[in-house]
Amino acid sequence: MTTRVQVEQKVLTENQRLAIELRERYRQNNVFCLNLISSPGSGKTSLLERTLAAFPKDTRVAVLTGDIQTENDARRLSKYGFPARQITTGGTCHLDASMINKHLADIDLAALDLLLIENVGNLVCPSSYDLGEHAKVVLLSVTEGEDKPLKYPSIFSKSELCVINKIDLLPYVPFSLEQARENAQRAHPGIGILEVSCTTGEGLDQWLGWLHRRRDQAIAAASARS
C-alpha cells in the first residue's frame, strides 16, 4: 500500500538553518552584511576596491570573496588594510552558508560593523542560497545588455539594490539606461537602482550613502527588536 506523507519543507533546509544562525550572529554583534552578486566581470571586486579605498582607516569592515579558483581577489582587496579572505569553492558555482560559517572562524565579528561578501560570478545559482545577509545587491554592467533583469529575474527579484556599473562606457556601447531601469523594475517592482563607474568614480558617493543609510536602518531595526 502506498501512502502520501506531506513534508512541506524547504529543499535547502540545512543551508537555511545555518543562514538563520549567521543572521543571529550578525545581529548580536551589530554587523551589517551584504551579499554582492553579478555575472563574472561586472565589477564586484572593483566596486569593493573603491568602497574600501573610500573608508577611513579605522572602519570596522571585513570582506569575504568567493571564486572557483585563485586567491587573486583577496590579494587585490587586502591592499586596503582591512581583513579580506578568499573562499575558493573548487568548482561550486555559488557560496553557501556553510562556507561563510567556516571562513568566519578566524574573523572576530565583535570587531566589525560591516561584512561584505562577494559571491562567485554567476547570476543564477547564488540566488538560491541565503548567506544570512541583510540584503543582496546585484550588479549589472553596461557592456552586458539591458535585458539581463528579464533573463535572470530570480536574482533581481531577490536583490534590494541594483548597481549599474561601467557607466563611463555608455558612449561606446548600445546600452539604454532607461530600458535597463525599466527591466529591473519589471523583474522587481520597487528595487533600488544606482548608476556608477568604478573607473571614474561617478556615482560612488550615492553608493556609499546607500551603504551607510542601509546599515543604520538595519542596526536600528535590530535594536528596536531586542
Next chain:
Amino acid sequence: MHELSIASAILEKVASEADLRPCARITKVGVRVGEISGVDPDALSFGFECLVKDSPFDPLDLDIQLCPRTQRCPSCVHEFPAPDSHTACPRCGRPDTLCISGEELDIAYIEVEEQTPAGTGNED
C-alpha cells in the same frame, strides 16, 4: 548549474525520512519549483536520476510541480500570472506589485510503500 546540489539536498531529505520508516520504502518525492527560483527543472531531473541510480533508494520518482510567477496588486488586490516579468497590474496599471508565488523550492511530499514483513499473515 547548481541543480546537482539541489538534487543532493532532496535525496538527503529522502534519506532522513527513510531512517524514520525502517519498514517502508520511499517510492516518490514531490517538489515544488518556482519559475523564478533559479532552478532548471530539466537539469534537476537529470541530476536527481544520476544520484538515485547509485543510491539505495533506486528506483525513486521525482515529481516536479512547476509554480508560475504570480503577483498581487496592493491597490486592487488582483492576483495575476506574470510570465517574462510582466509585473505591472493588468487591471489598474500599478507597477509595484508583490510576488506571491514563483520563488518556491520546497519538498512537498513523499510517497511511502509499507513493506509488511513476510509470514505475518498481514499481507493485503
